[in-house]
Amino acid sequence: CSEHKSCSEKKHREKEKEKERLKHKEKQKEEKVDLIVPYHRVTKYNELNISLSIKVEEDTGYHHPIKHEKALKRERDEDDRYEHKPKKVKVDNEKKVKKRKQEEDDGGFEEREKPKKRTKEVKKDTTGGKKKAKNEPEEKWKWWEEEKCTDGSKWRFLEHKGPVFPPPYEPLPDRVRFHYDGKAMKLSPGAEEVATFYAKMLDHEYTTKDIFRKNFFKDWRKEMTSEEKSKITELKKCDFTEMHEYFKAQSEARKQMSKEEKQKIKEENERILQEYGYCVMDNHRERIGNFRIEPPGLFRGRGDHPKMGKLKRRIRPEDIIINCSKDSVHPKAPPGTRWKEVRHDNKVTWLVSWTEKIQGSIKYIMLNPSSRIKGEKDWQKYETARRLKKIVERIRAQYREDWRSKEMRIRQRAVALYFIDKLALRAGNEKDEGETADTVGCCSLRVEHIRLHPQMDGQDYVVELDFPGKDSIRYYNKVSVEKRVFKNLQLFLENKQAKDDLFDRLNTSILNKHLQELMDGLTAKVFRTYNASITLQQQLKELTSSDDNIPEKILSYNRANRAVAVLCNHQRAPPKTFEKSMHNLQTKIDEKKKQLSAAKKELKAAKADAKTLRDEKSKRVVETKKKAVQRISEQLMKLEVQATDREENKQIALGTSKLNYLDPRISVAWCKKLGVPIEKIYNKTQREKFAWAIDMTDEDFEF
């Protein structure tokens, strides 16, 4: 149809324009401008004896989703275009699935699964990995234009080379000695290896922590010979400094290597990447995310983790489960070893798994975020969040209604959901006490994490939340809530001790079951995705104008991104070099100021000369000096913005929300609409991860 035609023409023009832009952009210097949003200052919970007194200075306005009403604009018909509903070719009924399973078990898969040739297919590399030149982009597979399998299987063919193991332990040279109680002592290889793990961490704060030291020493002793065990009885008498120095020198030497040596290592790494870093999944060569087995070392739990310092043992082939197609060339175990198991389960996405012995959890090797299998899931996640958008007002109406329920469990569920929606809290599963750090989320909040203030700072019904969240990152927020929520919270707190659960009639399983009834696929975390994405979209609309220049537009983008990071409480520890780099920047600013005043003086003098001499030459000098003043002023302004910006971003991490919570199509549409090159927003890796969004999104996309 003509409409369709004009649509595709538009798309084509847009693509041409984009190509043009891209040519120029590669060389353009990326100008990074962030913005300053006030945020609640938060630190790691375990560092915060004093920080309880650090209060929010200002209401950021971002601790609740901003103006949802505005976002609830009429749905656009063409939205369907973006929906994650790939044409359903085969809707398998149960019988078919069973039959297929049977076929697979019988090896019946083989015939069907011989890789077929396709135009865009990236063929398996059989040449040992020599690839095209870096700059020559391969034709990328547009999996998002293909039909999705709907029978629950994740792949039909999977072949890979298995994991890469860390190199075996290399004993220390004899000159590097361990001292016990002032005396040099040669350790047995097993005990020595574990000692090196500790020695390498000597500069780290971990080694000052009692739990870490205690756990390490206990596990280390298990590796000692009986003779060593009887001699080495106290950690404080152990002196690892020689070993520590040795490793420092080694890493220094690595830095000092010649260009050629470094190049050689790089090439070797590239070879390993080409050999082990890719798999073939359903006719396509896909990048693996983490193909290396975790090396042995000491467990570094976050926060006050009761198991920090315990020994993470070396993983052997006998611990490894391989997952691949029956009809693929199976990965070979290293000579003289065998895998624990080789299985062919196409209902899961992992290639390799093993059980780690500290927490007893399973670790996996899976594909890279740019892969089809991850991308499809990501896309689907944002589609679920968009479905939530359509009914979120109804859900809000219902939980508000439920605040008045006769049943306590319903009230608790409704207040918890309100928190999850308004404050973007995580679900908050129960955790094993003593096995993990004491952290909480919404459903696991305790009395001690919340304080109620009928009045505070001129606001009514203020709830003060202060708890250690995921990764023991402190969540601190004061938020004014509705009266009914406040009254309910008072009720929930009645007759409870500090350590009691706030929501004693609720857990994540109950909450998610309820959510599932409200919308297919709805869980607590969907609210985080939804609120993050809708906040970005609204902020972008509010902050950007097409009249802005590119740096201004990028500034606005970063502002919007920061609003989301604040909402989601994405923090980082201030960089170690932060003070220093701020100091350096300040020095630069001071110098620039001096430069500016000197330039101004020169301009003044030149003007005076021009006045007396009244000739062309001195007039030209005035012009030059004027330009110099202007240039230096601009440079100074830039530096000052950079300084404020860096200060404000000290504790905020923008990456996590960008990578995991913000529908990339919002950003792509924004870039296209405002003529901002996508490279300003996403780096190469991010562009690879979001290739689907970059390819399919028009400027008029609405989340």
Added chain:
DNA sequence: TATTTAACTTAGGAAGCCCTCA
């Protein structure tokens, strides 16, 4: 129904690469 396990996503720290500037 409660608990455990498996699978997968989300997360911040650190290493190391690479760009900038003197």
Added chain:
DNA sequence: TGAGGGCTTCCTAAGTTAAATA
């Protein structure tokens, strides 16, 4: 050219959720 520092990538811990099991 080399130091400094910012940015990217890697690493792996710590969450969520659904399915399996008791």
